[in-house]
Every structure is written in C-alpha cells, then in structure tokens.
Amino acid sequence: MIRPAMPDCPECSRPLPQDRRYAIWCRHCGWNLEPAPAPHEPAWQLERERRLADSLAERPASGPERSVSAFLLSVPVLLIPLPGLLGGIALLVFYRPIWFAAPFAAVLFVITAIFRPRIDRLPGSAQPITRTQAPQLYDVLDRLAAQTGTPKLQYVVLTLDTRIAIERVGLRYRRTLRIGLPSxxxxxxxxxxxxxxxxxxxxxxxxxxxxxxxxxxVIGELAAAVTPGALDSAGDGRIKHSEGVVVIVGQGSDDQILHSWLVKLGSAVLGPPIRGYYRLLRRLDLAGRQRREYRIDRRVAEHIGSEPAAAALERVLLADICYRALERAVRLGRADDPLEALRRTAAEIPEHEFARLVQVDRAGNGRSDADHPPTWQRTRLLRAHPTPTTSVFAPNKDDELRAAARAAVVSLHD
Ligand SMILES: [Zn+2]
Ligand SMILES: [Zn+2]
Known part of the structure; x- marks a missing residue:
C-alpha cells in the first residue's frame, strides 16, 4: 500500500520527513517538536550549571575541582554510624547478663547496618566476557588503562541495558566494566x-x-528514612488507584497508626535539617564535580578528537530505541542474533529522528546520570575548543561479543 506523501510543514511550508515510523517534525522551524520534559533538577542547580558552562566555554581551565567546605561537611556525616557500632560492641562486652544486652546490641547493629556502603549488583542477564572470548576488546582496554594511568580491567560484563560504566560490584567490590549492548x-x-x-x-x-x-x-539514606513513604501511611479504608492497580487501603491497626505518627513527627522535626544538609553538600560540591567531568571530556578529546567525543555523547541517545526494538524481538522470539538485530535497528534510524532526540534532550537538560552535567553543555564545550580527530586502535570486532549477547537474551527466558 502506498501512503499519500506527508504534506509540507504547516508553519513554514518546507518539506517534512516521510518516515512515519518516527515522529514527524520540522527541523527548520521546530513544528511538532514535543514540549521539553520538566527538568528533575531544581532551578538553582540549572542556573548554576549554565553559568559554569558559560565560564568554561570562555576559559576551559578555570576554577578548582574540589570543594574543601564540602569535604569538611562530609566527614562528620560519616561518623554518624560510629556511636551505634561502638555502643553495640560495648553492650556485648561490658553488660551482663548477656541475654539482656544482646537484643539491644542487635538493634544498634541494625541501625548501623542501614548506613553500610551500598552494594551494587549486576542485572540478572549480565554475562561475563573473558579475555579468551574477546582478545581485541581486552587489548584495547589494556592500552586505554595505560593511557589513562588506571589499573587493567579484569572483569567485563555484557548487559542488555544502556549503561556503559565501571562499577564496584558485589560484596567483594569487584571493579567491573559494564557494556550495555544497545549503547x-x-x-x-x-x-x-x-x-x-x-x-x-x-x-x-x-x-x-x-x-x-x-x-x-549516608545522608541520602537518612533523608529517605525521615520522609514518609506509602508504607508508612496507616490508611483510612479508602480505595486508591495506583498505576492502574486498585489497592484497598485498610483501616490501620493502632500499631500502624502509632508508627505513622512517629514517621510524621520524625519527618517534621528531623526532615528539614537533614534534607537541608543534603542539599547544602550537593550545592557545595556541584561546580567542582562538574568541572572535573568537563576536564575528563577534554582529556578524552585530546586522545581521540573533540568530534568523536561529542558524537559519542549524542549517539547514545539512540540506545533506547534499540533497546525497545530488542525487547520486541525477544518477545516475538526473533532475537537469535541480538547483536545483528540491534545493529540493523541502529542503521535504520533516520537522521531527522536523531536530530529530534538531540534537541529534546537539550531542551530538558538531559544527562547520562546525576553526577554529570547536561549532555548538551558537554558537547557544546567539546566543540567550542576543537581538537583533531586521530585514528586509534579501537574495538570493532563485535563477533567477540556475539556468544555473550545470545546468552544474555536466553537468560531473560529463565
Ligand atoms: Zn517548519
Ligand atoms: Zn564522567
């Protein structure tokens, strides 16, 4: 069936893209570009980020990377769990009878445990990639480690999400590179x-x-602990609709009502200072942290060139489309070769869809995660001070990852 051609743009009368599988919009005047999503970040942060990026566009090397005041405010926070731990130990060692001391000590240890370092876990479908499986990839990683002055990577896993990053994983805190296949x-x-x-x-x-x-x-956990959540509500017997599921909120028992009041009281008394302290820490640290990220971008641009460094940040915006296509292929049982399915999807995405995603991301101050400045500011600064593109020895043998990619998809069915 031949569909009638798209009419021209109603705003500026220039031709519109014809591929109806993707959003139709006008790249000349912005007609039908979706409205910018509301930013997650508070207004003061966006304003400060904008000023910082503007000043770095003028003078890339200006300003300190580390805030002494943020460091000094951080140290006492780390001491919060200490009295709980020491108190628990003291009870067990000095207090008799032990059967009386033990439950109190246990309570103190539980409180301490709330502040334990977070343990990152990998998604269930993550597949290890060994040196023998992927010699070229490891070769590149070894060279990069030498170039960046970091230890060699010993653990690499392939995942089906879009994240590419090094994380400390599991109880053994293993330094692991995650390669999100769609990205x-x-x-x-x-x-x-x-x-x-x-x-x-x-x-x-x-x-x-x-x-x-x-x-x-630590302080983020504390803030969450004194913020009333859905479970802390004792309920009043009304029916609530939450995400399409009807939940009947029962009449709470006296215990629940007491608990709910305690949380409310804790929130009213402790909430504002704890949340204020958290915001203050983030605020003091913001400029230094982002300067550090911009400097990392610059260093990468010196190795490889500003254009590939900037393009990489924009290209990963396509990963979500690829992820959804892979999900669909898995559902339909057509993901025998996930690598090939992803590659085909990526190759089919038209230029106007890529341009649209970059614009929408920019309008919403999108970023790779909370620790990074807005992506559009990073690409802007990279391109403001261009460095020549150099050819590097880079990973291009995707065959090395094929088996792990298949195993990751198969593990989804288990
Ligand atoms: Zn137009
Ligand atoms: Zn970074």
Missing amino acids: WTVLNPQERYAVLAHALYDDRRGLHDRVLGAAQH
Whole structure:
C-alpha cells in the first residue's frame, strides 16, 4: 500500500520527513517538536550549571575541582554510624547478663547496618566476557588503562541495558566494566573508545571523591528514612488507584497508626535539617564535580578528537530505541542474533529522528546520570575548543561479543 506523501510543514511550508515510523517534525522551524520534559533538577542547580558552562566555554581551565567546605561537611556525616557500632560492641562486652544486652546490641547493629556502603549488583542477564572470548576488546582496554594511568580491567560484563560504566560490584567490590549492548551498537569504534576512556577516568577517584560520595549516600539514606513513604501511611479504608492497580487501603491497626505518627513527627522535626544538609553538600560540591567531568571530556578529546567525543555523547541517545526494538524481538522470539538485530535497528534510524532526540534532550537538560552535567553543555564545550580527530586502535570486532549477547537474551527466558 502506498501512503499519500506527508504534506509540507504547516508553519513554514518546507518539506517534512516521510518516515512515519518516527515522529514527524520540522527541523527548520521546530513544528511538532514535543514540549521539553520538566527538568528533575531544581532551578538553582540549572542556573548554576549554565553559568559554569558559560565560564568554561570562555576559559576551559578555570576554577578548582574540589570543594574543601564540602569535604569538611562530609566527614562528620560519616561518623554518624560510629556511636551505634561502638555502643553495640560495648553492650556485648561490658553488660551482663548477656541475654539482656544482646537484643539491644542487635538493634544498634541494625541501625548501623542501614548506613553500610551500598552494594551494587549486576542485572540478572549480565554475562561475563573473558579475555579468551574477546582478545581485541581486552587489548584495547589494556592500552586505554595505560593511557589513562588506571589499573587493567579484569572483569567485563555484557548487559542488555544502556549503561556503559565501571562499577564496584558485589560484596567483594569487584571493579567491573559494564557494556550495555544497545549503547555499544550505536557507537562507531572511535566513539566506543571515547566512552571507555571516559569511564576509566570516572573510575579514577581519590580520597576526596570517596568521602563525598559516601557522605552523600549516608545522608541520602537518612533523608529517605525521615520522609514518609506509602508504607508508612496507616490508611483510612479508602480505595486508591495506583498505576492502574486498585489497592484497598485498610483501616490501620493502632500499631500502624502509632508508627505513622512517629514517621510524621520524625519527618517534621528531623526532615528539614537533614534534607537541608543534603542539599547544602550537593550545592557545595556541584561546580567542582562538574568541572572535573568537563576536564575528563577534554582529556578524552585530546586522545581521540573533540568530534568523536561529542558524537559519542549524542549517539547514545539512540540506545533506547534499540533497546525497545530488542525487547520486541525477544518477545516475538526473533532475537537469535541480538547483536545483528540491534545493529540493523541502529542503521535504520533516520537522521531527522536523531536530530529530534538531540534537541529534546537539550531542551530538558538531559544527562547520562546525576553526577554529570547536561549532555548538551558537554558537547557544546567539546566543540567550542576543537581538537583533531586521530585514528586509534579501537574495538570493532563485535563477533567477540556475539556468544555473550545470545546468552544474555536466553537468560531473560529463565
Ligand atoms: Zn517548519
Ligand atoms: Zn564522567
């Protein structure tokens, strides 16, 4: 069936794209471009980020990367769990009878445990990639490690999500590179090199970053503990609709009502100072943290060129489309070769859809995660100070990953 051609743009009368599988919009005047999503970040943060990026566009190397005041405010936060731990130990050692002391000690240990370092876990479908399976990939990683002054990577896993990053995984805190296949397949070899180099630099964290990261985790947990959640509500017997599911909220027992009041009281008394402290820490740390990220981007651009470094940041915006296509293929039982399915999807995405995603991401100040500045500011700064593109030895043998990709898809059915 031949569909009638799209009419011209109603705003500026220039031709519109014809591919109806993707959103129709006008790249000349922006007609039908979806409205910008509401930003997650508060207005002060967006304003500060904008000023920082503007000043770095003028003078890339200006300003400190680390905030002494944020560090000094972080240290006492890390000491919060200490009295609980010491108190528990003291009870067990000095207090008799032990059967009386033990339950109190247990309560103190549980409180301490709430503040334990977070343990990152991999998704269930993650598949390890070994050196023998992927010699070229490991070869590239070894060279990159030497270039970035970081230890060699010993663990690489392939996942079906879109994240490419180095994480400390599991109880043994194993330094692991996650390669999210949908992102990997939309990047060309040079762009992959840029993403991997950035991940290695991100992972090279000093004492300052570790202390700040741990303190923000502790105080973030505290803030969550004093913020009333759905489970803390004792309920009043009314019916609630939540995400399409009808939930009957029962009349709470006296215990629940007491608990609910305690949480409300805790929230009213402790909530504002704890949340305020958390915001203050983030605020003091923001400019330094983002300067560090911009500097990492610059360093990557010096290895490989500013254009592949910037393009890599934009290309990963296509990963969601590829992820959804893979999901569909898995559902229909047509994902025998997930790598090929992803590659085909990526190749089919028209240029106007890519341009649209970049614009929408920019309008919403989208970013790869909360630790990074808005993506459009990063690409803007990279392109404001161009460096020549160099050819590098980059990973391009996707055959090495084929078996792991299949295993990841198969594990989804288990
Ligand atoms: Zn138009
Ligand atoms: Zn980074």
